[in-house]
Amino acid sequence: MKITTAQLDAFSAVLDLGTATAAASVLNTSQPSITRAIKQLEDATGLLLFNRTKGRLVPTADARDLALVVEDNHQGMLRIQEAAKGIRRRRIGHLRIACLPAFAQGFIARALADFLPLNPQVSVFVRPLASTDIRDAVSKGLIDIGIAAYEVEAPGVRSTRFTECAEVAVLPQAHPLAERRELTPADLATQRIVRLAGGDPYRTRLDTLLSGCAGQAPALDGPVIEVETSAAACALAAEGVGIAVINPLTALDFVSSGLVLRRLTHTLPFITALVRPAQTGKAPLADAFATTLATRRDADLATAKGLCAAGA
Template identity: 35%
Template sequence: MNLDDLDIKQLDAFAAVMSAGSITAAARVLNRSQPTISRAIQDLENNIGFLLLSRNGPRIAPTSQGVLFHSEVERFLSGLRHIKERADAIAFGEPQPFEIASIPAFTATIAPFALARIPPGRLPRKIFLHTMMAENVVQAVSSGTAELGISSLPLDHPGVDVHWIGSAACVAVVSDSDPLVRRRRIRLIDLQDRPLIATSNPFRLRPRIDAAFRAAGLAPFSAIDTNASVSAVAAARAGMGVAVIDPVTAYGMPVDGAVVRPLDVQIPFHFGVISRSATPLAPVLAEFSDHLRQVARDTLPDFIEHDVSEMEALLRGVFGTVSQDAC
């Protein structure tokens, strides 16, 4: 592949097709003709040496290579947009735009409130607040795509510096019509015969939830597995089961019709703020990090801040035992 042959309009056309789902819709989005979009995709395929779309008459579908290439194209086009925003800020002598990568628990709750505490004059005209899975947050920060990241543990990555670590106990969320709302604290044994709703990532929070049930000699029925706690809250609100989720989502985004209750065991949810290793943090981002810590302290009833030196001990305890609380 000759990189000199790549054309931004070709990449835009491909990204639009992948987003809109068809060449016709992409042409409408880009205000270009359908034949122009088709030709741009074909020229791009010729330049890179493999098919991006499989064609069956008027129907198209991305190839496996096209799906992989699309993620690279999105990253490249996003980088170009960021360059333009930064160039505009330099031209007008304004604060530089920045990107924050965060797990959904924080982008939907605490992060916006922390940003709101920064005086408007210190903030750039453009802020990129991107929601990602934890593994992608670490990758975005270590590669320099994002200046700051908010993620759950583990964060043991050579490409990032950890600024601070916090933790709070997971909670149960039930519909406000559920009899369990009468309890001040929900016991795990109360969930034995109830459908369980929880996140499914096997390398993050889910192993600790499963370990807590095993330690109690229980094997609940897992009704719904999801990749975002906000979806678990919605399912619990609809009466589809009891959600056991991180406290950030539960306390940071109250939902009418859903009630939060502490559990009778401590299932810790660990999280931290990271930046690219050996890269100075802009003062406004350092300020945001401090506000984030304070909002977390104000929002989470049992927030604990850990010294960064405790990282290894916290990681060793991720799959360890849980402690019992009184009901």
């Protein structure tokens, strides 16, 4: 005999409540229906599940063991129901976004502020990830659209250039170098620099640039200030700890903290890629958000350029 969901529901209710009458009330059915379902479950399993004692159904040891499996089944049903809700949400609108941590706090938030008023029914999920994790998530179809550092080439991933903009120096407004319109490598070499982690290619590139300033590089020879993210570098710069050299999109997030942006005479390109699954069919929401991202990028870069030019 086949075990049914109704039998398992009756079993769980009787296990919790102790009587068929109470179980029937909770399940909105009749007491005979509960009794019949329990008998059918016992026949199907070949187990005695309850002893009838003074009007109560007392679970046997076999019933206790079976209850563990039944609970797993109920949890599985709940997961199926949640998955169905997720599928229904995707029909309404569902956008899964991944980005570098440097973009999660400011740039993506500004882009979503542009996008969501035009798409108020869309559910949005933002995940800050490392570039390799973004690539892997996109290739597996777990992310609809992402922004990763550098160039991205991987099976299952469609990649296009998103930014190729010059990095900028960020420093407190009261810093002596803030009076200049642009800073040279020699200017930076005399200062304490808040640098990214040692394995970061942008950190390596900056160190190489500074090492060319022979005899003038306290930035390399003095105590090290090393952080994992551009946002952390900006936060330290805002406190006057040192100067950071980062991408202009993240730098904008900290202008309100009293930081100023200055051009570098030696261009250090900041390159990112817009990545999407290669095989997705039509994806109108991701297409629309890609357009929003490009518009927001252009506006932010123009703002950053204007702030860099504001130096004396």
